[in-house]
Amino acid sequence: MDEERLTNIERSIADLRTVVEHGFASMRSEMDRRFGEVDHRFDEVEKRFDGVDRRFGEVYATMDRRFNEVNQRIDDTRSQLKVLIEDVRDNVRIVAEGYMTLEERVTKVEGRPR
Numbered sequence: 001m002d003e004e005r006l007t008n009i010e011r012s013i014a015d016l017r018t019v020v021e022h023g024f025a026s027m028r029s030e031m032d033r034r035f036g037e038v039d040h041r042f043d044e045v046e047k048r049f050d051g052v053d054r055r056f057g058e059v060y061a062t063m064d065r066r067f068n069e070v071n072q073r074i075d076d077t078r079s080q081l082k083v084l085i086e087d088v089r090d091n092v093r094i095v096a097e098g099y100m101t102l103e104e105r106v107t108k109v110e111g112r113p114r
Contacts, residue, residue: 107113
């Protein structure tokens, strides 16, 4: 009876080993499948981020170009204003000199002292 009992225990252990090995193989297969799904999802997220990065790059390039255009317009306007200010300054000087000359002539004509 002891021998039969040992045989039954050994058979049960062998059966249990088969069940456990099958369970681990099944679990490994399921984990591989799930990790594959996770990898696939990460790849999809990475693709989406690549698209967002590309769009932000385009927006940044556009904004940079527009800022440069605005800065160029400001520089152009500043240059034009400098030229206009110099012209006005020259015109004011000419008018002031003309006024002084006219004042001197009127003073001579009227015979007034300076």
